[in-house]
Each structure stands twice: as C-alpha cells, then as structure tokens.
Amino acid sequence: MNSFRFWSPTEFIFGKNTVDKVGQLVKKYGGTKILVHYGGQSAVKSGLLTNVENSLKNEFIEYVKLGGVQPNPTDTMVYEGIELCRKENVNFILAVGGGSVIDSAKAIAAGVSYAGDFWNFYEQTVTINKVLPVATILTIAAAGSEGSMSSVITKSKEGLKRGVSNPLLRPVFSIMDPTLTFTLPLNQTAYGIADMMAHVMERYFTQTPNVELTDRLCEAILLAIIKDAPVVMREPGNYNVRANLMWAGTLAHNGICGVGREEDWASHGLEHELSALYDVAHGAGLAVMFPAWMQYVYTSGIDRFVQFATRVWNIEFTGDKKETALKGIKALKDFFSSLGLPVNFEQLGAKASDIDKLVETLKINSGGQLGNFRKLDMNDARMIYEIAAAN
Amino acid sequence: MNSFRFWSPTEFIFGKNTVDKVGQLVKKYGGTKILVHYGGQSAVKSGLLTNVENSLKNEFIEYVKLGGVQPNPTDTMVYEGIELCRKENVNFILAVGGGSVIDSAKAIAAGVSYAGDFWNFYEQTVTINKVLPVATILTIAAAGSEGSMSSVITKSKEGLKRGVSNPLLRPVFSIMDPTLTFTLPLNQTAYGIADMMAHVMERYFTQTPNVELTDRLCEAILLAIIKDAPVVMREPGNYNVRANLMWAGTLAHNGICGVGREEDWASHGLEHELSALYDVAHGAGLAVMFPAWMQYVYTSGIDRFVQFATRVWNIEFTGDKKETALKGIKALKDFFSSLGLPVNFEQLGAKASDIDKLVETLKINSGGQLGNFRKLDMNDARMIYEIAAAN
Numbered sequence: 001m002n003s004f005r006f007w008s009p010t011e012f013i014f015g016k017n018t019v020d021k022v023g024q025l026v027k028k029y030g031g032t033k034i035l036v037h038y039g040g041q042s043a044v045k046s047g048l049l050t051n052v053e054n055s056l057k058n059e060f061i062e063y064v065k066l067g068g069v070q071p072n073p074t075d076t077m078v079y080e081g082i083e084l085c086r087k088e089n090v091n092f093i094l095a096v097g098g099g100s101v102i103d104s105a106k107a108i109a110a111g112v113s114y115a116g117d118f119w120n121f122y123e124q125t126v127t128i129n130k131v132l133p134v135a136t137i138l139t140i141a142a143a144g145s146e147g148s149m150s151s152v153i154t155k156s157k158e159g160l161k162r163g164v165s166n167p168l169l170r171p172v173f174s175i176m177d178p179t180l181t182f183t184l185p186l187n188q189t190a191y192g193i194a195d196m197m198a199h200v201m202e203r204y205f206t207q208t209p210n211v212e213l214t215d216r217l218c219e220a221i222l223l224a225i226i227k228d229a230p231v232v233m234r235e236p237g238n239y240n241v242r243a244n245l246m247w248a249g250t251l252a253h254n255g256i257c258g259v260g261r262e263e264d265w266a267s268h269g270l271e272h273e274l275s276a277l278y279d280v281a282h283g284a285g286l287a288v289m290f291p292a293w294m295q296y297v298y299t300s301g302i303d304r305f306v307q308f309a310t311r312v313w314n315i316e317f318t319g320d321k322k323e324t325a326l327k328g329i330k331a332l333k334d335f336f337s338s339l340g341l342p343v344n345f346e347q348l349g350a351k352a353s354d355i356d357k358l359v360e361t362l363k364i365n366s367g368g369q370l371g372n373f374r375k376l377d378m379n380d381a382r383m384i385y386e387i388a389a390a391n
Numbered sequence: 392m393n394s395f396r397f398w399s400p401t402e403f404i405f406g407k408n409t410v411d412k413v414g415q416l417v418k419k420y421g422g423t424k425i426l427v428h429y430g431g432q433s434a435v436k437s438g439l440l441t442n443v444e445n446s447l448k449n450e451f452i453e454y455v456k457l458g459g460v461q462p463n464p465t466d467t468m469v470y471e472g473i474e475l476c477r478k479e480n481v482n483f484i485l486a487v488g489g490g491s492v493i494d495s496a497k498a499i500a501a502g503v504s505y506a507g508d509f510w511n512f513y514e515q516t517v518t519i520n521k522v523l524p525v526a527t528i529l530t531i532a533a534a535g536s537e538g539s540m541s542s543v544i545t546k547s548k549e550g551l552k553r554g555v556s557n558p559l560l561r562p563v564f565s566i567m568d569p570t571l572t573f574t575l576p577l578n579q580t581a582y583g584i585a586d587m588m589a590h591v592m593e594r595y596f597t598q599t600p601n602v603e604l605t606d607r608l609c610e611a612i613l614l615a616i617i618k619d620a621p622v623v624m625r626e627p628g629n630y631n632v633r634a635n636l637m638w639a640g641t642l643a644h645n646g647i648c649g650v651g652r653e654e655d656w657a658s659h660g661l662e663h664e665l666s667a668l669y670d671v672a673h674g675a676g677l678a679v680m681f682p683a684w685m686q687y688v689y690t691s692g693i694d695r696f697v698q699f700a701t702r703v704w705n706i707e708f709t710g711d712k713k714e715t716a717l718k719g720i721k722a723l724k725d726f727f728s729s730l731g732l733p734v735n736f737e738q739l740g741a742k743a744s745d746i747d748k749l750v751e752t753l754k755i756n757s758g759g760q761l762g763n764f765r766k767l768d769m770n771d772a773r774m775i776y777e778i779a780a781a782n
Contacts, residue, residue, distance in 0.1 A: 015394020
C-alpha cells in the first residue's frame with residue numbers, strides 16, 4: 001500500500017425533503033450573497049428551483065441565478081459565472097444539478113478569486129489556492145462531483161476537455177434527495193451508472209500490490225451497483241435503489257476507493273475526446289471505452305482481471321486465467337448492453353474514420369501519454385479506439 | 392435506507408515517517424500551545440515522543456505533556472487534563488496513542504470549554520457545543536477513535552463506563568504510520584482486530600431494509616480483516632497487512648458503514664460492563680460477547696445472519712437457514728479463537744457468579760434496555776451473559 005492523504009470534509013445531508021434545509025445550511029457555512037447555478041429547464045419545471053429559492057428567502061439570503069449549464073460544461077459559462085459573481089459580490093456558490101453543473105460551479109469558485117484566466121488551473125500551469133465555498137443539491141447520481149475534489153471543463157472553441165483536482169474543490173455540503181432522481185430519463189440513469197462504475201474501476205485497476213482493503217471496497221460498490229442497476233431501470237421510482245445508487249456515485253469518486261494505490265484514468269482520457277468531439281454523454285462514452293481499454297491491457301495484470309471476474313461477476317475460475325479475465329470483461333460489456341448503453345463506436349454515434357482526429361486532440365490533452373496500469377502512448381490509444389470501433 | 396447526515400472532516404496522513412509532519416500540521420490547524428497526551432512508557436522508550444517533540448520544536452510550538460493514560464481511560468485523568476489545559480492556556484490537544492488516549496483527549500477537549508462537570512456529556516444530560524481541536528498520532532489499530540466522533544470514559548469510583556458521540560469530537564487530523572504498530576504485542580493486535588470487526592458488525596446487524604451498499608461495504612472491511620489478521624499474527628512486521636488493518640480500523644468506525652441504517656451496539660453495552668469490572672481489554676471482551684449476542688438474537692433476523700455466513704465466511708447455503716446462520720456464528724468464534732482471543736468467560740477471566748453484578752451496573756449504564764436488532768431488556772442481557780459464560 002502506498003502512503004496517502006485523505007481529506008473529505010463535505011457534509012452530506014441525505015434523504016427525502018432535505019432540499020428544504022438548504023437555506024439553513026448556506027447560512028451555517030457563511031453564505032450571504034450566493035450564486036444559484038443550474039442547468040436546463042427541468043430544475044425550473046419540477047419546482048426544485050422554487051423550493052431552493054423559498055428556503056434561501058426564509059433565511060434572508062440574497063442570491064443571483066445563472067442557469068443553462070449543458071452536459072460537458074464549457075469555459076464560456078464559467079467566464080460568465082465569474083463575471084457575474086464579481087459584479088454581484090457573491091461569496092458562496094450553490095450548484096443545483098448533476099456533475100456538469102457542479103463542475104461548472106467549482107470552476108467559477110476557483111476563477112472568481114484569481115486574477116488570471118481560470119483555464120490555467122485546467123492546463124495545470126497554476127495551482128488553485130483560494131476558492132469560494134461551493135455547495136450542491138444533487139439531481140443526478142453519476143459524476144460524484146458532489147463529494148469529489150475534481151472538476152472537468154471543455155474549452156468549447158478548441159474542443160479541449162480538461163480536468164483539475166484540488167482538495168479546495170470539495171463542496172462544503174451536498175444535499176442528496178434520491179426522489180430528485182426519480183424523473184431522470186432511463187438513458188441518463190444508465191449513463192450515470194456507467195460513470196460511477198468507471199470511477200471505481202479507474203481505481204481498481206492498479207499495479208500497486210497489497211491493497212486488499214481498497215480492493216474489497218471497490219468490489220463492494222460495484223456489487224451493489226450491479227444488483228440495483230437492473231432494478232432501477234424497471235422501477236425508476238424505487239426509493240431504495242435510487243438511494244443506494246446515489247450514495248454509490250458519491251463513494252465511487254470521493255477518493256475512498258483510491259487511497260494507497262496508483263490509479264489509472266486512461267479510459268477517462270480516451271473518453272473525453274469522444275464527448276468533446278460528438279457531445280455525447282460522458283457515461284455513454286465510458287461504456288464504450290472502458291471494455292475496449294480492458295481488452296487491450298488485461299495481459300499487463302491478468303491476476304487482477306481474474307479477481308475482477310471472480311469477485312465482481314461471480315465467474316468461476318477454472319484455471320485458465322486468460323479465459324476467466326476475458327469472461328469478466330465480457331460480463332461488464334454485456335451488463336452495459338443490458339442497461340441500453342452503447343458499447344461500440346456505432347452505438348455511440350462515433351466514427352472509426354475520426355480516430356486520427358481523436359488521437360490528435362488526445363495528444364494535446366494528455367501530453368502524449370496516459371494511464372498507469374499500462375503506460376499508454378498514442379499508438380496504444382489508437383489501437384484502443386480501433387477495438388472500440390470494432391466491438 | 393434511512394435518511395442520514397454524514398460528516399467526516401478528519402484529514403488522514405497515512406504512511407511511513409508521517410510523524411515528522413506533526414509540527415507543520417498542528418500549525419496548519421491553529422495550535423500554538425498544545426497538550427501532548429499519551430499512555431505508558433512505550434511511546435517514550437520507542438523514541439516516538441521525542442520525534443513528536445522535535446517536530447513541534449521545529450515549528451516553535453509550545454507544549455505541555457500529560458502521560459499515563461491506561462486502557463479503559465478514567466475520569467480522573469480527564470479532570471487532570473482539563474485542569475492542566477486551563478492552567479497552561481492550551482488551545483490544541485495532540486493524542487499520541489491508541490483509542491484510550493484519544494478518547495481521553497476528546498473528553499479533555501470537550502471539558503476545557505465547559506464550566507460544568509465534563510461527565511455530564513457522558514451522562515448525556517448536556518450536549519457538547521464547543522471543543523478544543525484534537526489531533527492524533529495513532530499507535531494501535533483498533534478503536535477507530537482517530538476518525539470517529541465518539542469517546543468512551545470510565546468513572547473509576549463507580550465503575551461506570553459511558554460513551555458520547557458528537558461530530559465536534561472528530562479529530563482535525565490523524566497521523567497513521569503502520570510501522571508504529573509493528574511492536575504491538577500479539578494479544579493487543581488481536582484485541583484490536585476484534586474491536587474493529589465489532590465496530591463493523593454493530594452496524595451490519597440491522598433491521599433497516601434495502602441497505603445493499605452499506606451491507607457490501609461492511610462485508611468488504613470484514614473480508615479484508617479476515618484475510619490479513621492471520622498474516623499479521625505470523626508476521627507482525629509486515630507493513631502491508633499492518634497498513635490494511637490500520638485503515639480498516641478507521642473505516643470500521645468513521646461512520647461510513649452505518650449511514651442510512653439503524654445500528655445495534657448491544658454487544659458494546661454488554662462488553663463495557665466486563666471491561667469496567669475486570670479491567671480487561673475492550674477487544675477481548677467483545678470477542679466474548681459478540682458471538683454470545685449473535686447466538687441469542689439470530690432468530691430475530693435470520694436472513695441477515697445467512698447473508699453474514701455466506702458472504703463473509705464463504706459458507707455454502709444448503710437451504711437450511713438456521714444451520715447456515717449458526718455456522719456463520721461459529722466461524723466468527725473459531726476465527727477469534729484462532730487469533731488467541733477469549734470467546735467465553737473463563738478464557739476472559741470473568742466469572743458466571745458475577746452476572747448479577749454485571750446486570751446491575753448495565754441497568755444503570757443502559758437505562759435498562761439496549762440494542763436495536765432485537766430490543767433487549769435486562770433479562771435478555773442476563774441470558775446473553777450466561778451464554779458467554781457457558782460458551
């Protein structure tokens with residue numbers, strides 16, 4: 001096991017009707033003039049935004065609103081948010097939505113306190129050292145941004161998708177009411193499931209030896225998701241499975257699965273090019289890229305893939321490691337398919353003829369290499385895209 | 392799943408040579424005049440205390456020392472600590488030791504800022520609302536106090552053992568160097584293992600339905616402990632197993648296994664009377680009481696005991712729930728025995744003839760009832776002590 005630091009100070013308020021508490025919580029954490037940041041019209045139509053505003057008004061908290069965050073949130077919105085916060089002397093940001101809204105809020109929070117271009121943080125040329133406090137009301141179980149220290153933003157003009165991680169980006173509190181996810185369309189529910197599973201697997205597939213406890217934790221979260229995911233597709237209004245999945249999404253990405261081990265993140269790197277180019281959902285892209293990545297790298301650590309197959313997918317080990325490993329990968333792919341997720345380029349709406357373009361931008365975004373389970377260069381990346389296209 | 396709040400703001404600094412960072416960390420968290428609280432001579436003899444003092448001196452942090460905390464820490468030491476902190480204007484407490492030292496430090500931290508008797512917090516007649524910051528350097532993997540919001544203190548004169556839980560009692564940081572546990576005697580290592588397993592099981596055995604994710608997390612931690620415990624008994628200087636066990640002890644009790652479910656804690660209540668009366672190790676008492684509690688209550692939720700047997704102990708379910716449940720309980724007891732732990736009164740040094748006395752003080756400490764998996768009264772408690780005596 002490697003040495004590590006782990007710090008996850010977010011207060012989670014989980015359960016039905018927890019949104020009503022937002023005013024009190026903002027007050028507790030010092031917000032007096034806040035930005036309410038949100039996505040499309042669903043938060044308006046569902047009445048969620050009205051509930052939020054009423055709770056804020058009850059505590060005499062002033063606020064301005066900025067809606068319209070899209071999936072794969074862009075720098076354009078971040079610049080707008082930063083300007084608005086400065087103009088209005090905002091001292092606290094409340095994100096109402098899923099990972100895109102929260103990531104956008106985090107970028108604004110870091111950008112407001114910085115005289116330069118916030119994009120520097122995402123290019124990793126400057127380190128974040130001061131942020132406005134961010135809190136969240138989560139409406140999509142997927143990205144884990146409600147508890148994580150990460151944010152991913154797309155620079156729309158150049159199509160660059162970049163992430164930054166910093167402990168200061170952890171939200172101060174996150175309100176999680178599973179009933180808010182009842183009306184999430186099934187395809188988006190499935191994208192969320194792929195996203196959270198990917199967050200666990202990026203940590204699970206490691207070369208760090210002797211990480212039995214975190215292995216078991218990763219497997220625990222995957223097993224719970226695998227059990228509940230088919231149920232939620234049949235019963236989208238089932239509170240208990242929505243609740244388990246919502247909390248799974250948080251634990252999948254708050255870092256608890258990754259402490260003490262080298263993480264991988266190649267599949268995320270490969271996927272970011274797909275969602276940047278085609279504007280597809282991140283979770284859909286991950287469902288395509290993760291199995292393809294596995295098919296390419298499994299021989300670099302076959303015992304771990306055998307463990308994945310036997311412990312997570314309950315596949316019997318017959319003595320043939322390669323066969324067992326491949327069965328595990330196939331089980332994952334079949335599972336994604338069973339949820340209606342794409343598992344190849346065609347199903348995603350991607351084109352094999354774009355692979356050159358994908359590799360080209362990946363080279364810029366990754367600096368020409370990615371991953372740790374196996375260190376990949378751009379030739380490897382091309383091969384994995386080709387596997388994903390042919391799958 | 393039940394609604395919950397979860398807040399675990401402790402910063403964990405985990406790995407070799409992390410003790411050297413203590414001065415910088417105390418400074419970061421605002422400590423300028425600190426109490427270094429510790430146990431017996433092992434922290435002195437090993438040189439640990441000298442390392443701590445050197446790190447503090449490097450940062451020009453003033454400190455006073457208070458050693459001598461015993462297992463099952465007492466009110467006497469807490470009063471002494473409170474007085475010392477007031478006299479010396481201490482604004483930060485550093486606990487160097489295991490659960491007893493940390494629990495004592497927490498009690499002092501709460502007592503210093505309170506004009507009344509700190510024992511009121513443990514009698515739960517007054518709620519803690521202000522504490523000095525507490526940090527820890529952990530030397531024993533067991534109690535989980537390094538990440539928990541709990542503290543247990545024994546009122547020595549009356550032999551009352553009481554616990555309090557409050558989010559303010561979470562340490563601000565905890566330094567965890569697994570090498571510090573290399574020299575822990577094997578019996579104490581085993582007590583620690585029983586303690587952390589008990590912390591998971593107090594949460595695992597619940598009547599709250601639909602808690603698949605936290606079930607899996609509980610099982611994950613138990614599985615990791617079960618794998619690593621026999622190894623550590625053979626190889627006490629094995630860094631990786633010491634590391635896995637140390638982090639398991641933290642996760643077992645930081646709350647992550649208990650969110651969204653009703654917890655039990657009857658076995659802890661039953662055990663506290665044993666360690667208060669005989670001054671035996673808490674973990675030893677738990678190894679005796681937990682299987683006895685299980686034998687008494689398993690029919691109140693046999694499916695959960697079947698799950699425990701099959702998932703945690705890999706026992707095949709043959710269709711007979713009772714048989715499978717009992718096999719699981721026996722597996723736990725055999726496992727404790729294999730680590731050299733006591734599993735009955737005789738092995739613990741307790742006497743069946745003291746059961747009246749145990750029940751009498753338990754009645755005072757518990758208010759006459761305990762547990763949630765099955766609500767137990769004092770007749771039930773007596774029966775469980777009798778099972779433990781006869782085991």
